[in-house]
Amino acid sequence: MTESTTAGDALARISAAGVSVWLDDLSRDALQDGTLADLVATRHVVGVTTNPTIFATAVADGHAYDEQLRALGAAGTSVEDAVTTITTDDVRAACDLFSAVYEATGGRDGRVSIEVDPRLAHDTEATVAAASALWRTVDRPNVMIKIPATVEGLPAITAAISAGISVNVTLIFSLDRYRAVAQAYVDGLEQAQAAGIDLSSIRSVASLFLSRIDTQVDAALDEIGTPEAADLRGAAAVANARLAYEIYEEIFSTPRFAALAGAHPQRPLWASTGTKDPSYPDTKYVDELVTSDVVSTMPRATLEAVADHGAATGEDVVRGTYDAARETLDAIARLGVPFESILTDLESAGVASFEKSWAQLLDTVATGLGTADQQVEG
Numbered sequence: 459m460t461e462s463t464t465a466g467d468a469l470a471r472i473s474a475a476g477v478s479v480w481l482d483d484l485s486r487d488a489l490q491d492g493t494l495a496d497l498v499a500t501r502h503v504v505g506v507t508t509n510p511t512i513f514a515t516a517v518a519d520g521h522a523y524d525e526q527l528r529a530l531g532a533a534g535t536s537v538e539d540a541v542t543t544i545t546t547d548d549v550r551a552a553c554d555l556f557s558a559v560y561e562a563t564g565g566r567d568g569r570v571s572i573e574v575d576p577r578l579a580h581d582t583e584a585t586v587a588a589a590s591a592l593w594r595t596v597d598r599p600n601v602m603i604k605i606p607a608t609v610e611g612l613p614a615i616t617a618a619i620s621a622g623i624s625v626n627v628t629l630i631f632s633l634d635r636y637r638a639v640a641q642a643y644v645d646g647l648e649q650a651q652a653a654g655i656d657l658s659s660i661r662s663v664a665s666l667f668l669s670r671i672d673t674q675v676d677a678a679l680d681e682i683g684t685p686e687a688a689d690l691r692g693a694a695a696v697a698n699a700r701l702a703y704e705i706y707e708e709i710f711s712t713p714r715f716a717a718l719a720g721a722h723p724q725r726p727l728w729a730s731t732g733t734k735d736p737s738y739p740d741t742k743y744v745d746e747l748v749t750s751d752v753v754s755t756m757p758r759a760t761l762e763a764v765a766d767h768g769a770a771t772g773e774d775v776v777r778g779t780y781d782a783a784r785e786t787l788d789a790i791a792r793l794g795v796p797f798e799s800i801l802t803d804l805e806s807a808g809v810a811s812f813e814k815s816w817a818q819l820l821d822t823v824a825t826g827l828g829t830a831d832q833q834v835e836g
Contacts, residue, residue, distance in 0.1 A: 468764050468767075470502055471772035472754070473502045475774065476751055476752065478566070478752070478753045480506060480727075481505070481755070481761060482512070482757045484513075484549070485512075486523060489551050498556070505567050505755075508570070509628070510573060514816070517822050517826075524826065527823065527826030531826065553570045553600050556569070557598075569602050572596065573606075574589050575588055575816065576816050579608050580609075586614045589614065590618070590623065603618060606628050607630045607664075608629070611627075617646070622650060622656075624660055627643075627663070627724075630665055631671060633705060639664050648718065662722075664702075665755070668730045669730045671698060671801070676735065679691050682794065682795070692742070694786070699728060699747055701783050701787070704780045726752050728747050730743075731756050732759065732760045741760070745770045
């Protein structure tokens with residue numbers, strides 16, 4: 459892409475800088491009416507992420523799933539099986555839509571993520587089984603299975619990678635947990651290599667959450683109420699993410715990783731990029747984290763905001779910032795903000811939020827199946 463074509467297009471600029479633009483949304487309407495295909499064509503979108511909240515909203519809104527729910531209800535399908543069917547059908551269709559991107563990028567992009575049942579977040583064996591089942595059911599090389607970065611999720615990540623399953627690790631907040639996730643990935647690659655699996659076929663991203671961190675840290679800073687505290691508002695999440703990238707550079711430049719012939723680094727993915735504080739720029743978590751070899755997954759509103767008025771020039775704004783980022787987090791800690799405790803609580807809250815959305819998805823599908831049953835009986 460030439461300089462003239464990227465000048466007025468922030469999404470083009472960050473894409474050229476090495477940021478893969480993924481959409482944090484998926485619905486059957488968007489698949490069927492051409493919306494998603496248009497975003498690929500006009501908004502530089504090269505992947506999609508989903509989560510239980512996205513699916514719960516998609517199924518509850520509109521009527522795109524009504525016909526399938528009627529058929530599933532008439533067939534006597536259980537609620538759990540119906541949820542699996544409709545979500546994997548959507549993901550499979552999205553994988554097919556992105557197949558050209560997948561081929562053109564050698565498997566780097568064109569990825570579509572689907573999450574294991576969030577109720578399994580603290581059950582390693584059940585998570586591995588669910589990840590394997592989703593991998594087989596979607597049956598597309600460009601799917602990624604989302605596994606949460608809980609303590610119990612770490613060995614599940616290793617097990618999935620060792621079996622050749624591409625994984626999107628979700629709900630990462632702390633730097634210690636991010637390092638453990640990256641190590642779990644490398645462990646899995648080593649086991650896959652020992653099993654004779656082609657490592658070049660395995661891809662992974664590590665999803666570091668952003669805006670949720672600032673929401674909680676800012677609340678603590680507001681309670682402190684000093685000018686110094688006020689100056690640090692909105693700084694924690696970006697500093698944390700930049701230091702995660704430093705860890706990424708460290709781990710994936712080691713002799714240990716270099717010995718894994720054909721293996722790909724596990725790219726950091728910037729998640730929760732929608733700005734929650736209206737006083738901040740709505741493109742903040744995109745503009746301030748441009749660097750190479752990362753993914754930025756954006757809800758539709760953020761994607762359109764970046765396309766319209768994103769401030770990113772395409773310049774790398776992550777490398778070379780590590781000392782300043784450390785000082786930011788140190789300053790926050792010196793004020794008495796319980797930063798690590800906040801991150802631990804955010805992980806628990808994230809799992810609980812997805813469990814709630816999963817329950818809503820089950821309820822919505824149950825209603826649809828029940829309506830179908832009544833129609834068949836009547």
